[in-house]
Amino acid sequence: SAVISQKPSRDICQRGTSLTIQCQVDSQVTMMFWYRQQPGQSLTLIATANQGSEATYESGFVIDKFPISRPNLTFSTLTVSNMSPEDSSIYLCSAHAEGGEKLFFGSGTQLSVL
Amino acid sequence: QKEVEQDPGPLSVPEGAIVSLNCTYSNSAFQYFMWYRQYSRKGPELLMYTYSSGNKEDGRFTAQVDKSSKYISLFIRDSQPSDSATYLCAMRETSYDKVIFGPGTSLSVIP
Numbered sequence: 001s002a003v004i005s006q007k008p009s010r011d012i013c014q015r016g017t018s019l020t021i022q023c024q025v026d027s028q029v030t031m032m033f034w035y036r037q038q039p040g041q042s043l044t045l046i047a048t049a050n051q052g053s054e055a056t057y058e059s060g061f062v063i064d065k066f067p068i069s070r071p072n073l074t075f076s077t078l079t080v081s082n083m084s085p086e087d088s089s090i091y092l093c094s095a096h097a098e099g100g101e102k103l104f105f106g107s108g109t110q111l112s113v114l
Numbered sequence: 115q116k117e118v119e120q121d122p123g124p125l126s127v128p129e130g131a132i133v134s135l136n137c138t139y140s141n142s143a144f145q146y147f148m149w150y151r152q153y154s155r156k157g158p159e160l161l162m163y164t165y166s167s168g169n170k171e172d173g174r175f176t177a178q179v180d181k182s183s184k185y186i187s188l189f190i191r192d193s194q195p196s197d198s199a200t201y202l203c204a205m206r207e208t209s210y211d212k213v214i215f216g217p218g219t220s221l222s223v224i225p
Contacts, residue, residue: 042217105157
């Protein structure tokens with residue numbers, strides 16, 4: 001399995017500010033993924049982060065709101081920009097491991113926006 | 115119709131019971147099926163990973179896939195209080211495709 005470290009684990013932010021979430025994987029991986037889990041909901045894929053190219057965003061998510069960096073094969077960041085209370089969610093980083101088929105997750109970032 | 119459906123529960127069982135968790139799906143192209151366990155304030159943890167139809171057993175956990183019915187199940191034998199969590203089914207078409215998650219079933223195992 002892959003060990004995925006994510007920080008911060010939780011934060012409380014003011015409306016209009018931005019928060020950057022960091023994700024570190026203990027091995028080199030081709031693709032990393034960012035998910036959102038709203039209260040009582042399942043996981044929704046925000047974007048796929050590829051090293052050396054721009055992230056690929058899912059329908060309903062845009063780069064201006066959720067800019068992503070992927071500077072190397074073990075690290076990625078997701079920024080939640082110009083936050084509103086609707087952005088209050090758990091944000092999860094994930095990556096494939098064990099031959100690329102199995103998807104593993106970090107422990108998540110609990111974000112509350114006031 | 116949602117792509118993956120799952121009874122949200124909550125499901126409450128006594129310790130030692132056999133638990134059955136189920137998902138149905140609409141996309142017949144799904145070939146890879148997964149079950150994740152998520153404790154409160156934690157990320158999902160991969161429990162079971164199966165390809166195509168059939169059964170897979172790992173300790174107290176058994177995953178079943180019936181592609182003809184578009185139905186997957188997770189059975190937990192001799193359930194323990196530590197099994198109390200939300201269980202998410204997940205699936206995808208190919209090994210590198212986007213993973214689609216069900217909404218999750220909340221399980222409580224009462225001592």
